[in-house]
Amino acid sequence: MPVSSLLVSSSLALQLVSGAAPAGAKPVSTPSAAPVKAYMPPLATAEKLVGPALTEGRAYARLAELTDGIGPRLSGSEGAAAAVQWALRSFKADGVKAWTEPVKVPRWVRGEERGEVLASPLTRGHPLHLLALGGSPPTAPEGLTAEVVEVTSLEQLAALGESVKGKIVFFNHTMAVPADYGRFAGLRGRGPAVAAKAGAAGALVRSLATASLSTPHTGSTRFDDAGPRIPAASITTENAELLHRLLAKGAVRVKLVLGGSELPDADSHNVVAEIRGREKPQEIVLISAHLDSWDVGTGAHDDGAGVVMVMEAARLIAKLPQAPRRTVRVVLYMNEENGLAGGRAYAEAHAAEIPKHVAAMEMDSGGGRPVGVSLRAGAGGQALLQPWMSPLVSLGAAAFSSREAGGADISPLMPARVPFFGVEVDASRYFDVHHTHADTLDKVDPQDLARSTAATAWVTYAMAESPETLARPEAPASAPVAAPPKAATGH
Amino acid sequence: MPVSSLLVSSSLALQLVSGAAPAGAKPVSTPSAAPVKAYMPPLATAEKLVGPALTEGRAYARLAELTDGIGPRLSGSEGAAAAVQWALRSFKADGVKAWTEPVKVPRWVRGEERGEVLASPLTRGHPLHLLALGGSPPTAPEGLTAEVVEVTSLEQLAALGESVKGKIVFFNHTMAVPADYGRFAGLRGRGPAVAAKAGAAGALVRSLATASLSTPHTGSTRFDDAGPRIPAASITTENAELLHRLLAKGAVRVKLVLGGSELPDADSHNVVAEIRGREKPQEIVLISAHLDSWDVGTGAHDDGAGVVMVMEAARLIAKLPQAPRRTVRVVLYMNEENGLAGGRAYAEAHAAEIPKHVAAMEMDSGGGRPVGVSLRAGAGGQALLQPWMSPLVSLGAAAFSSREAGGADISPLMPARVPFFGVEVDASRYFDVHHTHADTLDKVDPQDLARSTAATAWVTYAMAESPETLARPEAPASAPVAAPPKAATGH
Secondary structure (H helix, E strand, C coil): CCHHHHHHCCHHHHHHHHHHCCCCCCCCCCCCCCCCCCCCCCCHHHHHHHHHHHHCCHHHHHHHHHHHHHCCCCCCCHHHHHHHHHHHHHHHHCCCEEEEEEEEEEEEECCCEEEEECCECCECCEEECEEECECCCCCCCCCEEEEEEEECCHHHHHHHHHHHCCCEEEECCCCCCHHHHHHHHHHHHCHHHHHHHCCCCEEEEECCCCCCCCCCCCCECCCCCCCCCCCEEEECHHHHHHHHHHHCCCCCEEEEEECCEEEEEEEEEEEEEEECCCCEEEEEEEEEEECCCCCCCCCHHHHHHHHHHHHHHHHHHHCCCCCCCEEEEEEEECCCCCCCHHHHHHHHHCHHHHHHEEEEEECCCCCCCEEEEEEECCCCHHHHHHHHCHHHHCCCCCCEEEEECCCCCCHHHCCCCCCEEEEEECCCCHHHHCCCCCCCHHHCCHHHHHHHHHHHHHHHHHHHHCCCCCCCCCCCCCCCCCCCCHHHHCC | CCHHHHHHCCHHHHHHHHHHCCCCCCCCCCCCCCCCCCCCCCCHHHHHHHHHHHHCCHHHHHHHHHHHHHCCCCCCCHHHHHHHHHHHHHHHHHCCEEEEEEEEEEEEECCCEEEEECCECCECCEEECEEECECCCCCCCCCEEEEEEEECCHHHHHHHHHHHCCCEEEECCCCCCHHHHHHHHHHHHCHHHHHHHCCCCEEEEECCCCCCCCCCCCCECCCCCCCCCCCEEEECHHHHHHHHHHHCCCCCEEEEEECCEEEEEEEEEEEEEEECCCCEEEEEEEEEEECCCCCCCCCHHHHHHHHHHHHHHHHHHHCCCCCCCEEEEEEEECCCCCCCHHHHHHHHHCHHHHHHEEEEEECCCCCCCEEEEEEECCCCHHHHHHHHCHHHHCCCCCCEEEEECCCCCCHHHCCCCCCEEEEEECCCCHHHHCCCCCCCHHHCCHHHHHHHHHHHHHHHHHHHHCCCCCCCCCCCCCCCCCCCCHHHHCC
16 A cells, blocks of 8 residues: 555544644654654554553563573574574464574583682682683683782783783673673673783683672683683672682682583574565565573573564564565574674675665563664654654653664674664663573563563564655764674663 | 769769650650669760771671681581681680680581483473582482472472372472561471471472572571481572473473582580670670571671671770670670571570570671661560660661561570560661572671671670660570571561
């Protein structure tokens, strides 16, 4: 149905449009943009998306299948392979066409791991509660014993020069709130590689955590292909505080035994699904999340929640009497956590299609309640979406966020200037459990998840149905980094 | 100095006393008690106790020695023995006479421990995060594999009869706030013994926790001397929720490997110290805490905080120009956590002296800020203490608590009707870390600890200096149980 016929087909709609955007009124949110064309979105459709998302509990039930049933899903693991098959089966059950696309992924496996602060005049000794960082090589079987040197930045490490040779560099920091993640994630991501180049024998990184009950947070660390690699682990904030207190009084020696190791790259898959658009099927609205998780916990918030949100959005959109104008494509990426191979593989395999990607989102900040809508687009984006916001009011998500939309796996689409959108969720407690044994189903509130699922479904529909598409944003000043944009945005 | 001379020695004091208790006015808190004699406590002394407690940071520094320096202190361990020597040295450094008294303690040692939910049609399997309960026997070296049966009460277990034979009984509950501890502690303390008698092969108990980030809480379980014993462990609340969800769908089998075991009883000690009273040295005000801790974490809140509060109270009272009227005796009990042998040994060794114990307190609810004063005494207790309350106002502790004072280690003094007193502390987050790896120094706020230390010192002094002593309470209706009274009072 062309736009004009929709606009004139209902006197009620006309009346509402007149009320929503009276002639001559400037759009509230984009005073400098061109006036928005009067358009009445099909609000009756909102009921068909928001209603079931809030009442049927399908997203939560599916999250239970993924977390309780399948469990951890680190790239290359049996769990990851099981999740790919589960996603295919689930899309099929939903009547959504789906397929896999090949991704070669790194395969890091955790081994035995333990550590201790050795007895000294300062202490009778303490166990360390740690998790090897993904990418860490193993210690020798008998372990690594060395003195600890504390630093709080890469600059401070550089200033120490040769004095760290043979020692274990301890990266301490002051993360207290989610927004600190971006400030300190580099200590985990790059600190061990830098310490290795300086001749250190090992690295310990304070967990990137907003809370701890003796809860280490793992994560990825990246060594240069040609550079030296040293065993590296995260320790609990409690252990970091202990080391800090002891080091203030004298020398501290630590013993580490880490068995983690990198196996040969493995064959894995992205799972891709789509609902073909009724008018412009070649135009693609991509919605995504990552199917892999860390090997501890069950990845309920990271990123099981995102997975089930976009799967449920697709299921509900597929059940509508009429498909939206454009194609909605779901991608469940593999290997966000320790490589981003899935995001790159998609961008490469679909290079010819990327100019037709009119919008992309990745839900990857946990299963909290929705708090707003974010965009990364050219001028006029908010004005374009404004007429679609009313169904989000009761979900608590009708505000535009000041944050830019983004996502690690969709970052390879940035050079092509694909506009991004997103549903921003409450992530205030996300870093309590992120990358820990505690990222489990019980941490996800079913009602919060349902509300974010409803918002995701509706905003996706808006992108696929809106007569206009988002203006393309500027290309990034530099090539997108391999590090998850999470680190930059605070997620 | 006799009471009368103190009362008339200062016109200011007389004036204040007149204001505090005008002639003919009834005491506010004890309308049925006899009128309180006008008495002006030596408030100038408060400065000498409260001031240093708040400003010198000695309690916190000492807590660092005990937790970072010595570490865990389970009865019979090297850590417990080191703590005894540390306490003796510390009292000596403070100029407080101290000695040890022998206590024969149980010696339970933790071994290897792991568990898993086995793969089934419901799940690919999950590791269990657990801690063997103190008192648990080991499994066979190859472990114990059995089906799980969930119960939420001992009554429900009894109703299952023979059907639990050979199975692992899983005790689930709904603890959410500290006051729930008393309701559910029996599942840990007695559940495994009752399950064993019913023929169960093992027991799992949901951690008694008000928060969890994959954080198991250990604790003691008690088997009857002549009864059967089965391996028993606490699991995280996350794992408890997982088992509950899976069991709602079908059969669940678990494998446990527990290596904990009971060694022969060991020789250990209570540490006793005292400041001899200047007028009535035979009358004893006992202040106490327990020196032992669980073997995980470093017992910072449980009960390192109590230990350093009463040690610092003694140090500050010993430094006063004049000792208080009565003897202040400090007891650092051994074996509160898994036996109460220290509390019993003290009561037995000092049986002849117990009638001269005019008041006793045990600080064992963590290092939170003070919120009030509690009593367990005959009529008139609040009226007796009321004139001493003003220095507690600025500490936030000038209210009388509706809770009865008590303590596990002083419970053997109840049949002799020894009055109890206590400084009540904020324990709202105590059960987040109680009996876990996370009970570490970082969880104790130095200012909160200083304030509770100040309140402890002052209330102790009040008890030792007040002209009158607390009336004795009624004897308990039944003999005090071996279970920590914590379970009854919510601490």
